Amino acid sequence: MRVATLALEDFRNFVRQQTGLGAGINLIVGRNAQGKTNLLEAVHCLSGLGSPRGPDHMLVRSGAERAVLHADVVRGPRHVRVDLEIRPGRGNRALLNGNPVPSPRALAEVCSSVFFGPDELSLVKGSPEGRRRFLDDLVVGLRPARETLRREWERILRQRNALLRSMPRERGAAATATATLEVWDEALCRVGAELTAARLEVLAELAPYAAKRYEAVAGGGRLELAYASTWAPAGEGNVAALQSALQSALQEARERELERRVSLVGPQRDDVVVMLVSAGDPAGEARDARAYASQGDQRTCALALKLGEHDLLSDATGEQPVLLLDDVFSELDPARRRWLGGAVAAVDQTVLTSAEPDALDIGGVARVIEVRAGELRDAQ
Amino acid sequence: MFAGPLQDLIDELSKLPGIGPKSAQRVAFHLLKAPADDAAALARAIVEVKDKVRLCRTCFNVSDQELCEYCRDPRRDATVICAVQEPPDIVAIERTREYRGLYHVLQGAISPIEGVGPDDLRISELLSRLRPTAEDRPPVEEVIVATSPNVEGDATALYLARLLQPLGVKITRLASGLPVGGDLEYADEVTLGRALVGRRSLSA
Ligand SMILES: [Zn+2]
16 A cells, blocks of 8 residues: 555644655655654554654644644555544544544554654664564554553553552551452453453464564574563463463562552563574574674564564555655665665555665665655655 | 733633633633623523532432432332442433433542542442331342443442442443444444443344
């Protein structure tokens, strides 16, 4: 699929701008802090699933009450008009071909994208939070309806943490507080188990795609993905079994949680471990890339994960998501740059930013758009 | 900033829920231009609502008497109590004309983020309504928990269920289902999943 035209109103630093985008590679140029990344972010927001860079209220130009995006999306033989109104605190609204949809996430069935920026490049060496977010975004990307599950989970966790913070210190003095905690425990276990099962399912789906991409760039070796959890039994994907495992783990952690006044076990502490078997020793055991791989190899893993995500979404939905690359090339060595360039050439539509377009070394650029102080113009 | 009384009005209006500074200013100027009678009627209505409307002694619904219209009505089925979060929920349920029992307004839902715990709700008052009394009321046989279908409403429902279980009263929860008139394909999995769990038989 591709986005053919995009119009922005009061989105980030754009007051009122519009641009066409071509099939193939679209290069966004301009100096730093002109709004290049904001344009990629706008394309990403067309899925109705929010921004990869922060909460909705940051998307609205300061002084404005709402941001609006309009786009013409080409999806196979279909042309779809997408309108999204971002209204922080009042709920976003979306139209498909002029008809209101019950939730903006319905747009994800029409318009999807994979965002890859500097944060994603450090996916392997970065914090567990980044890897959890990557996985949860993929859960929602594959099955947009699960956005509700994710939001419900986050709300329950916040509520439970707020309760733990307010629990009276003296023991036995608070039968009501304990009974209330048990209620939140039950919610945490039920929804936490559902979320974990969804993550495991998606991780298993992603693994072969990421492995294939890794092998292609590393010229051998094997990438494996594992879910690391202090409470979920390895290999257990059944929701009911996960729920009772989380229940026992909570029971065990009760004293410590009351002491520390924060939730200590559950999916919010889990992680994705990227394991590598080196090309030189195919019979060797898989080792944690975070600890044992070079920075270059870690980046290769990150690229493999993100391109694997793109492949998985393409196969699962029958349409390639738009690939959004935010200043990624400049961070890569020439060999990886060439490889990524080759991968990009096979994608229906890529939008990428660069502060130094001359150093890019990729062919077949369909369109060059210059961003200067929140204004867009064709630069070809 | 405007001169004295006008700015006071804007400040007061912007304390209201859902009204930002811009809307407050718009409303204030609207009132300024409105006929004096209209403005006086609004002021009177505000004073009277605080003066005359109070909470029902039994169920904590809003009322202009000691007991609300439902608690006063002898035709209502006193063996069923429907527990809701706020008085407007009663209005919504009454509109269905499907319910003939009594109500109990909890005055909120459990939400630790907002500092609301069970003790801040009218839960002990609900409990005392379930205990057998000397009055010639029939005993309550069923409590329908009609809290909102969200994280806080669910937690409140679960808390109530655990609390009421030992009393031998039947406890039911409103089925959370699919919106009528909505497309099944747009229903989220949580809603759809719960609708499946709460499915009912169509065969005799
Ligand atoms: Zn009453």
